[in-house]
Amino acid sequence: LRKAKTPRRPVIPLAMASYPSATIQLHAPDGLKANRNGEFKETQYSFKKVFGINTNQIELFEDVAKPLIEDLIHCKNGLLFTYGVTGSGKTFTMTGSPGEGGLLPRSLDILFNTIGPFQAKRFVFKPDEKNGMEIQGQVDALLERQKRDSQQSVPKTPSSRQKADPEFADMISSEEARKFENVDEDCCYSVFVSYIEIYNNYIYDLLEDAQFDPIRPKAPQSKILREDQNHNMYVAGCTEVEVKSTEEAFEVFWKGQKKRRIANTELNRESSRSHSVFTVKLAQAPLDADGDHILQDKNQVNVSQLCLVDLAGSERTSRTRAEGSRLREAGNINQSLMTLRTCMEVLRENQICGTNKMVPYRDSKVTHLFKNYFDGEGKVRMIVCVNPKADDYDETMLVLRFAEVTQEVEVARPIDRPICGLAAGRRHRNRAFKDELSSRLDERGDPNNADDPALLKQLMESLPSLPNFELVDPADDQSLPRLIEILERRHRVRQMMAQQYDQTGTSMFQQFDGQINAKETFLHAQRCKLSEKEKVILSQKTELERLEKKSKTLEYKVDILQKTTDMYEQDKRSLRQELETRDQRLQRELTDRKRMEQRMQGMVTDTKFKWEKECERRVNAKQLEMQNKLWVKDEKLKQLKAIVTESSGVGVFPTERPEKPERPSRERDHNGNVFKTRGGGQAVQFTDIETLKHECPTASRFPSFICFCFSRKRGSGSGDGAAHMEDIENRVS
Structure with missing residues (x-):
């Protein structure tokens, strides 16, 4: 986490404190809605390290970007984000300023300082347009270099920092130069850079040399994302430039930076309206067993890359007052950042809960491009830039909360590069062999250096030396013949050396002519092949x-x-x-129906039992009523019997008064059942039939008289009396 530098415009300060334990405490400003009720809200966020306002670019680079460059040299990928609210200093952290270079120029500087002596010649490595690298032969690379040198439009590599563009020549001083010591000397290296921007969720190549038509200008062509054979995402058709120095790499970066979309908003004078991605791709291949040339095996080529991403800042339209295209840009920026947050939250949930939810990488080009990094294909670092402004409190709190959550996402460790199996120290042995060979050739003399004064002096010393000659006596006849003999000997030696030189030169010239003819033949054949290849390439x-x-x-x-x-x-x-x-709903209806059936069945049972009881009660009541009626009729019959008995004694004068028969008592036992009623009383149900019989005591004595009396008592006809008596008997029985 890094705090931004002091803003240009006066702002209300936001209380923010950092602690040695990498914890930052955020105090809500006065007048905030959360504080109007008198409560003072404080939040704390923990990070791996917090950099204060006084932190310089060197300290930030040493802690954050330097380990990524070391991993890049050791064939491991890396991804570095700068994230924060608009105007918080993300672009300054990434790029820097003259005299205080940011993470990007310092990363390039330490990379080239480390691999500088071990770089391959230009065009030895060549992109295959499928996110891979292929190795060209020496002749093809030479032809490519000659073709490049013939094009005047391509600038050559600056020879020194003083001759570079003054806008970035003084980014890094010589005192701040760094390098790694543990580099593999038995490999050759080449650096390729590319620069793209993601604007309104479309990818554009900032290094593409598009012809500008002032009459009919065309919009730049957007690029698409594709997946290579290793399931890594890359931008198809993106320009990759091979660079050999820090100045050349930063010059390419500055060329693309001038094309990047920026705008003046209410919150930032130069606000980035797109996400920029500067990719540093390092290709390396081992030397052969002799340590002289690169091993011509594509499977031994290792390609690692470091992506430096400057994310556009999140912003609220209510503060920026954006309209039209600016409103659309802000919406796309916020949407892509929201997708990034969603992906991080899903990854965190999958790792913590053990779920397998699909991560929505395809919802944004930013997350789709770096899908492999989030899945474990490299190290990911994020620098959160915070501006201590009271107006940015809400956005800053969301940024810090998201940054704290991302620390819980764990990325798998990248796979180490394969081992070529050759002995170490090949380059050093080859260099020692060449030095020894050159020293021995210098000792023996090289025919190509015949005009060298030292060599001529050595040749003159190899001739016979002239003796001291001085004529004192005119009659001396020995000195001159001896001198003539020495001169003739020197002349013969010189002629012999001239003949040997001519023979050697002739053989060498013939050898050189043969080599030149062979080279020309080979070059002609290669040009024919090149033309055929160009036709094939065109097709x-x-x-x-x-x-x-x-x-x-x-x-x-x-x-x-x-x-x-x-x-x-x-x-x-x-x-x-x-x-x-x-x-x-159907299940509920079936359940309700079953419940209703059970309820109805219970109600029917209750109703049936109720009506059975009611019917039984009514039957018992009717039976009791009928029994009472029978009792009443019995009483009436008894009274009638008494009347009849009294009437029959009117015309008879017995001599002896008969004994009065005993009157049957009504209080005798009857068979029946006793039931409890609903009102708390009892009801009696008789189960047998009571038969009332009556015998006339005088019937045996005076039967004719009784009949006579009845017949005379009842009236004129005997038929009515008989019928009446029959009716009485039926009723009695």
Whole structure:
């Protein structure tokens, strides 16, 4: 976490304190809604390290970016983000200023200081346009270099820092230069850089040399993302420039930086309106067994890359008052940052809870491009820039909260590079062998250096030396013949040496002519092959353009089909949800119906039992009523019997008064059942039939008289009396 430098405009300070334990405490400013009720809100956020306002670029580079450069040299990928609110100092942290270079120029400087003596010649490594590298032969690389030198439009590498562009010549002083010591000397290295921006969720190449037409200007062509054979994402058709020095690399960066979209907003004078990605790709391959040339094996080429990402700052339209295109830019920026947060939260949830939710990488080009890094293909570092302004309190709190959550996401360790299996120290042995060979050739003399004064002096010393000659006596006849003999000997030696020199020169010239003819023949053959290759390349480019158009068409169709599939999936989910709702409703109705049936069955049973009791009660009541009626009729019959008995004694005068028969008592036992009534009383139900019999005591004595009396008592007809008596008997019985 890094605090931004002091803003240009006066602001209300925001209380922010950092502690040695890498914890930052955020105090809400006065007048905030959360503090109007008198409560003072403080929040603390913990990070791996907090850099204060007084931290310089060197300290930040040593702690954050330097380990990534070391991993880059050891064939490990790296990703560095700068994240924060707009105007918090992200671009300054990444780029820096003259005299105080940022992370990017310092990373390039330490990289070239480390691999400088071990760099391969230009065009030995060549991108294969599929996110890989291939190794060219010495002749092909030489032809490429000659072709590049013939093009005056391509600037050569600056020879020193003083001759570079003054805008970035003094980014890093010589006293601040750094380098690594543990570099593999048995490898050759080449550095390639690319620079893109993601604007409104479209990818544009900032290093593309597009012809500008002032009459009919065309919008830059957007690039697409593709996946290579190792399932790594890359930008198809992106320009990759091979650089050999820090100045050349930063010059390429500055060329793309001038094309980047920036705008003047209410919060920042030069606000980045896009996410920029500067990629440093390092290709390295081991030397052969002799330590002289690169091993011609594509499988031994290791490519690692470091992505330096300057994210556009999140902003609120209510503060920036953006309209039109600025409003659209702000919406796309916030949407991409929200997608980044969502991906981090899903990754964190999958790692903590053990779930396997799909991470929405494809919702934004930023997350889709760096999908491999989040899945464990490299080390990821994030620098959070915070501006201590009271107006940025809400955005700063969200940024700190998100940055604290991202620390819980763990990325898998990258795989180490394969070992070539050759002995170490090949370059050093080859260099020692060449030094020894050159020293021995210097001792023996080189024919190519015949005009060297030292060599001529050595040749003159190899001739016979002249004796001291002085004529004193005119009659001396020995000195001159001896001198003539020595001169003739020197002349013969000189002629012999001249002949040997001519023979050696002739053989060497013949050898050189043969070599030149062979080289010319080989060069002619290579040019023929090159022309054929160019034709093949042209046809392949045509085919590639056709395939790209077809691919775009298919991608468009795939997008349409994907949208259709999503729509159908949504309809399917809605229909399935509706079906589940209906099933639940039907299940509830079935449950209610069963419950209602059980309730109705209980009610029917209760009602049946109730009516059975009621009917039983009514039957018992009727039986009791009928019994009472029978009792009443019995009483009436008894009274009638008494009357009849009294009437029959009117015309008879017995001599002896008969004994009065004993009257049957009504209080005798009867068979029956006793039931409890609902009112608390009791009811009696008789179960047998009571038969009332009556015998006339005088019937045996005076039967004719009784009949006579009845017949005379009842009236004139005997038929009515008989019928009446029969009715009485039936009723009595």
